[in-house]
Amino acid sequence: MSEASKDQYYVPHLAKWPIVGSVGLTVTVLGAINLLNSENPGTPWMLYLGFAIILLMMFGWFGEVIKESEDNLYNTQVDTSFRMGMIWFIFSEVMFFGAFFGALFYARTFSVPWLGGEGTGLSTNEVLWNGYEGVWPTNGPGDLGGRFELIDPYHLPLINTLLLLASSVTITIAHHALRANNRSQTIIWLIATVILGAVFLFYQAEEYIEAYRDLNLTLSSGIYGSTFFMLTGFHGMHVTLGAIMITIITIRVIRGHFRPESHFGFEAVAWYWHFVDVVWLGLFIFVYIL
Amino acid sequence: MSHDITHDGVADHHDHDHKPKGFVKRWLMTTNHKDIGTLYLIFAFAMFILGGAMAMIIRLELFQPGLQFVEPDFFNQMTTMHALIMVFGAVMPAFVGLANWMIPMMIGAPDMALPRMNNWSFWILPFAFALLSSTLFMEGGAPAGGWTMYPPLVLQGGHNVAYLVFAVHLMGISSIMGAINVIATIMNMRAPNVGYLNMPLFVWTWLITAFLLIAVMPVLAGAVTMLLTDRYFDTSFFNAAGGGDPVLFQHIFWFFGHPEVYIMILPAFGVVSEIIPTFARKPLFGYVSMVYATAAIAFLSFIVWAHHMFSVGMPLGAELYFMYATMMIAVPTGVKIFNWVATMWKGSMTFETPMLFSLAFVILFTIGGFSGVMMALAPVDLQYHDTYFIVAHFHYVLVTGAVFAIIAGVYYWIPKWSGHMYNERLGKIHFWWSTISVNVLFFPQHFLGLAGMPRRIPDYSTQFAEFNMWSSIGGFAFGLAQVFFIYIVWKTVRGGEKATGQVWEGAKGLEWTVPSPAPHHTFEDFGPVDLDKMAHGKTH
């Protein structure tokens, strides 16, 4: 093992987890496809199996990496590679959200006004959708899904914004505490962050239930329902992912990982959480309020 | 260092000069950039043959007017699957394979920056294409709405919609991880004394390509996700009755799609920029301007997407804007063409097979660029759109462009990979056979398109018969030429004249400083390299 010293770029050998990951992805996807395509789907065992394999892969893979990291096999250059991997991954996430925000802006500034007769849409409106008023929010000229009401932004969404903002504050405090080498403080504030995130998710679920049950606002409520649920839904998935990652980080801090001057895993996860919070701010402003 | 670090639980594989033994360890669990590069190239070639077989079915049906061999719906499945397989399964993975093999060796790095993820990027692909291809054997068949997946047509595909969408997701995950790896490698793994402006152009073009990939593959993922929810969850992204717009899909798709065509051609520019200086025995003319031109093309590729939508009904201002913006791309592209020509000017040229393919690239790609500029004119594009003219255009840029560059790259680097020279005579035969047949195949399609023959239709009016027959004959010949190519590659890998480390007299670059075949691990000490050996090192 002599060459595994810190002045060499560490190149692992024989990776067994990627192929497990591929199988996991494929099983998951097949499970989802069968679920979508069957008339009366039973319990989606295949989907669950896929998720289980992916989880196994993640534990195995991350476990290997964390072990190597704690065994001091990584030099700063390896560290930089991980950092780059992380930021470019986040960039791809930004672009993914960008597609959905783009759809939202396109619908609000182009397709809905056109259907309402603006610009070149005049004859479309006259002939096909006479009487339709193209104003946002709308379920379209076909009144798809029937009349719906909006979530009052100043109740649950406001609370949720507060919760996520507070969680960003707590993770920042944890960040400062880690830099000051104050472990117990770090742990406390990290746990607070996870709890705030979990409560956020709880209220988000609450909000969906209210939308479906009381407001008749559903995925099929035309373009408003589509953009509303897809944007907040994908955001919610990212909050879930972030909360899981913070939990892992917390466990690592408890086990004594990370040092004030070297804690990339921590910084990356903290940054991710900030990113998820900023996306929510964008949602709060453009989906709920303006 | 402690001895208990037996990650993977295997203790004996630290003997670096030996490849891991056994199929599973060597190929399934590999983290070696050369082995992964080989996997990518083999996979790409297999997909090239599969997609090519579909093309043969298309040309067979179009050999004569009338419906002879296949059902119209199956014909549409063939055009759709052919394009998807060629774009995502053949051309893109082939370039990733070249990147894996060459980039670390070109910048003096021991491996790719994230070797485990590198393995995963590859091993997702076979699963993704198995999913996609499995639809061919299902009730209702494969997707048949065109590779552009326009709604509402594609949503009428029945069960295959979900397969299509998730297969595209998997390909996207693979491409994004591959691109992240390339960027991290180039930005972080250059040998200590190699600066950005010492890098070979192939590395530069891949850096920019990787950026494009990370920027647009997620957008495609978003677009197909909306297709999925429109089909299965009653959303209205592309449904006017719900306030959405089918044209919205086209905007999102082409925001991905136009950068995507540059993803397929920028690395080709890189390959050709390596080969031409070698055989002209002159340094690349205008290296820095090549870098800027590449960056300019990448930037412009984000702001021209709606030139694919001139006939769909856009506001006049948008038509004008996209027309002028598109024509601007011809400027940096022209810079490149002139630089290649200037590199050859007064060079002492020889015409080995890689050089022949590169020369054909320069000429034939330019033809494709010209027809592109013609279609960029919004008013006349109303005539060209969705005819065989555009089929001719994108096959000139993709087959005689991207694919020719890949073939040139294989001939150029295969001595380094395998340690054997290919048979020059057979290579030349392959070149002339391919180049003549590909022009017989695609050039008449310009005339067919101008005369109004629509694309993606299995039957046609009798006045188009003659050109179609020529095109089909060219197609079969070209297909056969590529089977011949397999034979040449196979023969080279199995044996043949031993290659030296330098291989080509005029070649410069770090990859030529290591023996042929390149050892399993190269540049392991990660020290400074000899900049004089690099084409754009100290001396230039």
Added chain:
Amino acid sequence: MKIVIILMLLFILFSLGSAMFYLVKGQGKSQNTVRFLTVRVVLSVLLFLFIILAAHMGWIETQQPAFLRP
């Protein structure tokens, strides 16, 4: 008033981006990442307060479907 909100959002994005830049550049040793993240949290809190104020003062109107408007 909308423009104020959007400008602030842009500032927040900028500080988030700067934090990301230093995440790679700083190798974890510099203070910059955590500093920019702190800036972005403070800005977000301010934006939040501003939105509440703006809604309270009637500077911004919340969306309503056409059939529910007065």
